[in-house]
Amino acid sequence: MKLMKKFFLPLIAIFALVLSVSCSSNDDGPIIDPDPDPVNNKLSGQITSDMTLTNDVIWELDGRVTVTSGATLTINEGTIIKAYAGQEASAAVLIIARGAKIEANGTADKPIIFTSIADNIALGQKSGTNLTENDRGLWGGVIILGKAKASLSGDALENQIEGIPASDTNGLYGGSDNADDSGTLNYVSIRHGGTSIGDGNEINGLTLGAVGTGTSISNIEVVANVDDGIEWFGGSVNVSNAIVWACGDDALDIDEAYSGTISNSVAILGNVSDHALEIDGPAGSLEGRFTLDGITLIGNTTTENGEYADLRDRAMGTLKNIYAVGFKADSDVELDNNAVAQNFLDGKLSFSNWTVSLPSGVANANDIFVEKTGEGETPIILNPSFTERAASWANSGNSGGANLSNFTWTYTQSKGAF
């Protein structure tokens, strides 16, 4: 109504009077202030020079906060960062842009915690009391972008991370430096995030875009995220001791020819989770093979979906020393189409030492391995079939995978999720 007032003020005065009587539905109800906490340690906008977050206050993350190239964000052990609610462009996310670094060094006793402003966790605590693993999407997530190689559509060297419009060039990832160093994440817990950050894109708990091997990522927990727990878009960084619990989408998601190793990690599905592992292949001609080594997959029988693993496109890599338990009888490890099946035949995709705690109704461990086909395709792994071949690497049993004693520090553990 701004324009009308400006130009037809006298006319509108009468008009408004009539309207206010007849048409007041727009102003129904009182305006109630939800009384946000007074703000003192708020992070917003861009961080362009070195900065340290200390553990003597609770920090607040407001909107899209970007550490820009050249700057280092240091987060001390035991620091708590609470993110504001807000969706799309105003979703609270922490972006470590290419050329910037994060040095987040927590300890098992004093982990660094990213959570929602709604979480009643206090300084010195490792968890609050008012939220559960089903409180998702209360803020965005953590995005680390690097200069390592990613296999991108059209063999482009760089790409814009999903959800950040191209007008913000801090959203770019990719390059040719596989040894790139984005800093350190150690003993970091990311909880209750994953809201839509734009483009209708729910964000992952931890997004790693082309992060290089110079970066150290270990002892990471993601709980109750709307989208995937951790998603790798290319890059070569190695990740160890990661645990993902009760996310709305997949637990661990690999894309664009990620070529690092994920070791000793755990994926635990919740009541609304999708797959434990979702693995795509390269988007361009650059190939790269991931390694999954020592992984425990814990299923959920309530969720509508919840496969062990969905291997799609031209996925390539190695899945070894895997232990899977608690899945539904109809859950599977599936090769999605001929392209990924061909990679299996060519040795670009391999499986070894899988132990499956069999759900009732499943006779053999290798029965969960199936070859599916795209539209108009027919199976190509024949005589023996993929399922038959799986007998050589899949056994039934009740142990294996990750060493769970490395996760005693986690919220997941404290809630008895495993």
Added chain:
Amino acid sequence: MKNIFPLLIAMFLFQISFSQTGVVTGVINDGEYNDVLSFANVIVKGSQTGTTSDFDGKYNLKLDAGTYTLVFSFVGYQTKEITEVKINPGQTTTVDVTLNASAGQLDEVVVTTTARKNTEASVLSIQKNSVTLMDGLSLESIKKTGASDVASAVQNVPGVSVQGGKYVYVRGLGDRYTKSILNGMEVPGLDPDRNTLQLDIFPSQILENVLITKSATADQPADFTGGVINIVTKDIPSRAEYSISLGVGYNADFHFKNNYLTGDKSGTDFLGFDDGLRDNPIPQSQQVPLPQQDGELVRDLTQRFNPQMAAEREQSFMNYNFAITAGDQFDVGENKLGYLASVSYRNETKYYDEYINGQLYRKDESDRSNFELLADRTQTGELGNNTVLISALGGLTFKTEKSKYQFNVLHIQNGESEAGIFRLDNFIVSSNTIKKDNLTYVQRSITNGLLKGTHTLGSNNDWNLEWNLSPSLAKVDDKDFRTTPFRVSINPTTGEEVFTIEPSESGDASRFFRSLEELNLAGKIGLEKEHNLFGFEAKAKIGGAFTQKERDFEVIKYSLPLLNFSSATFGGNPNQLLIPENIYDPNTNSGTYVRQDSNDSDSYNSKIQIAAGYIAEEFKVTNWMNAALGVRFEKFDLIYTGERQDGTRLEDAKILEKSDFFPSANLIFDLNEDENKKIRTSYSRTTARPSFKEASLAEIFDPISSTTFIGNINLQPTYVNNFDIRYEQYGEAGDFFAISGFYKSFTDPIELSFIRRAYGQYTPLNLGDAKVFGGELEIRKNLGFISGLQNIDFNLNFSLIESQQQYSEDERTGRLDNLRTGETLDDNRQLQGQSPYLINLGFNYKDAETGLQGGLFYNTQGKTLQIVGAADVADVYTMPFHNVKLNISKSFGSNRNSTISLKFDNLLNDDIESVYQSFGAEDQLFSKWSPGQEISLGYSLKF
């Protein structure tokens, strides 16, 4: 050059008798209706001296003493020459004449600016006498084709195509290059994405005519290239006229279907607006907390939403419409006062049982030798649509001896409600099946006022002053768009479908409110002076104009996520989301809650100010060559207030400031003395400016196409050099032949461009140079030369247009990356929205004796680039739609004042289809629906 001689004699006579004048006066009667003829012409043969009859058919002409031949003419009537008219000094000579309707004989047509413009021949005369390249569309020809609105009417004009039934492209140039004005004045657009006006909201009942100018003159705005479409509303009638018309339309595919889809309806939907049912229930300043923060408040806010989320089934009704017009004029002392009032109402219902839209196909990125496109997303569903359109036009005209004042108010109200149920299958980027219920309501209105004065000044009446003031207010409200996406999976044990809401797969259910408000203030003033130059009559023009447009755009979005609640219990019924027991309850900490998703970067305010001045001269170099030369100056400012997602904010920032001169030259060569064979040539410089949305910080995500539009605050205007040549030949009885060629070169054209590093994101850029060239052919011919066919007119126009747009760097790379084996890439492509050819073909039958009239029409346009492909996404082309229509009408009763008409649409039952095309690949559907075949019956009565 035989006509120099009588002219010289006339001038000679003038010279010797200047000191002694007399008056000739009289009444021009209408031989057809036993009435007077208003605005008929009286000319002294062989001179430029003449007048027109007034409202009472009276004319009055001051002449020097002497003997004259007076020529009386009126469009559609036989011209009468009265010889031996003697004028004696100081005396009044009376000459009354009666003109009879011409039975296909039109010797000479002279139409002045105040001539009645609503017959075919008179529009042709406007065209003929215009100094610009112009194509006109009279009310009569609109009626012949049965077009109910401007958009469907103008597609019969050569070089004009209509996109999506709304937007007019002239010579294949889109809304950026085509300007739509109302009664010569700028009006706001009704689409947040465009600067131009959608023309389907102007019903044909309010029209006098539509004039499309394709070459620029200094008195026209500078920001058009393809053409200016001037919608001229009805003029005051010369005598009391009342009419009433009623009509119904039936489409077997759409109407009386029991499975028609609709949302909830407000009590005033039938009047084209919402009564508040769909208002945003949350005050704008209300913060919406998380349920974990303030559960009671969230519950209260969630409860305020209208719980209807599902598309419901009901029986569809047919189309119906009515219109009433009234007009009259009265004497007020010496002066005349006329009025006109018109109200029209239209209610149309569509139902598509198979509506395919927004499908996505990709090229195989891993295998270039695979030519076939891969399906990434298919989307099919059902769609119900109800559109109400009301227009009200009121006009007053006050005429004194030397002045005419007009006051017009036009209000158009349009409400469009749509309900759909769609099923999407995703294959590549995601892999899932989604069922979606969509409910939308769009309310548009435009209110336009026009105050206009024309004055004849000077003792010799050789000065003409015209001024216009025109404020308009346009509003578009997208009210409570509701979407509920369910992921569909198959329970492997039961084989039944399971419906779940999964935000990471397809987003949450959402509510969306968007409002656009645009206020225009337009004023212009023009002064003309008749004078002599090179021994001929000439006209000097000078004038100025000011336009201010201000647009407020605001988006409010909410989502309806679920907390600790299994959406599978809804069984896929969207209405379950907001039933009281499913709304979030703080005690159980579970249920559906509202979340505010909008933010500051979705809204903006933009202002455009254009100040213009011009000077022009229309003159004859010789008696066979007319020239119109002029130059226009425009100062253009764009002022922007808005915020980017990264927090960058502009407050009343002047982001564009341009001052430019726009020269134009139109030369008209008469090839014979009857002036009915002409060659026109024209040069002009014009501009194309970025739209409000383009020159902005806006970052707008479109959930339908999953693409993001990113504004470009650094956009510069495009400058265009236009060259035109046309040969035209005016025959008898409205026969007409024209062939034209044109060439346009663009500097810094603005095109929506794909961003290579960000999938699905687009931004407008100033690209490398572009050019457009083409030819047009138009033939209107009475078939009387074949005996027995004198009641039939043949009408053909054909346009061939070629455009060449250089690729942006990103687009070029993206295309090279995805070439198929053996495919090569040209340097450029055609412009988006440009049709390579347009064809209109029609036969009209009219028998004045029986009152029987009919017409058979064919219209199509060539394959048009609709969506420019990006990287592995192929280009989308709109395929030709072959539209054949038949109209039959019969007039009867005393004075044939009752008419019954019958109209058949889409006789070929063609589908509307857009496809992905790629080298060597089978076409794949982007969208497809069937408009069905409509039969309409109408009755109108004039009294």
